[in-house]
Amino acid sequence: MKRIVVATVLNQSGVLNKITGVLAKRQFNIDSITVGRTEMEGISRMTIVVNVEDDRQAEQLTKQLNKLIDVIKVQDITDQAIVSRELALIKVLSTAQTRSEIGGLVEPFRASIIDVSRESVTIQVTGDSEKVEALVDLLKPYGIKEMVRTGLTAFLRGSQKQVTDLSSYSLLK
CATH class of the missing domain: 3.30.70.1150 (ACT-like. Chain A, domain 2)
Known part of the structure; x- marks a missing residue:
């Protein structure tokens, strides 16, 4: 089943490689991946469409990506209004x-x-x-x-909150 995962990351060299490395290591098949700068200086957003076997595997993916140091926030938005x-x-x-x-x-x-x-x-x-x-x-x-x-x-529709307040993120200071 396809899942849509968005990751807010620091806009630094090698971040895409780290993310795809985690996906390859866990043998996730990437259907598509798009990356672009956001409205915040130094921050990029990735939209990853990935094939997973079940919800447990999708949850494991978001946990693994959240562990990466350059990753600020990861969300599976598949079942939300986007x-x-x-x-x-x-x-x-x-x-x-x-x-x-x-x-x-x-x-x-x-x-x-x-x-x-x-x-x-x-x-x-x-x-x-x-x-x-x-x-x-x-x-x-x-x-x-x-x-x-x-x-x-992709991102969430309307007033749904995508990412927590990033001002407290230590690497942005």
């Missing part, structure tokens, strides 16, 4: 005749054609993983020449 997005760039084979057809196909997904050449069009789509996957399935008959996906980025 906002999540993924980005995909999809290069699809096209001719002059199929370009407008492809354009009409991507419009309901609020996707956009961001590059056009004689033999292909490149489409950008953002949304939840199911939306991206649905568009990919519709584009397959045209011939997907190349595709790249960012993986999931």
Whole structure:
């Protein structure tokens, strides 16, 4: 089963390697991992989608990650109300005749054609993983020449508190 885990970490060299090392050592399969700076100087957030066998294994994962010195906070947000997005760039084979057809196909997904050449069009789509996957399935008959996906980025909805007050975290002082 897939779990969505977010980790707030110090933005330092080697932190990603330490996290993936823990996951590899415990034989967790990473479905996706995204990392980016947050609104706080020196702090980054990782969104990790990982396959686990059961809830016990998911709990063990968060405990192991929380033990790392550069990790401030780890939360499994799978069963909570979240906002999540993924980005995909999809290069699809096209001719002059199929370009407008492809354009009409991507419009309901609020996707956009961001590059056009004689033999292909490149489409950008953002949304939840199911939306991206649905568009990919519709584009397959045209011939997907190349595709790249960012993986999931997520955080809690609304006023739910993601992280405790970080001002007390000793390494930030």
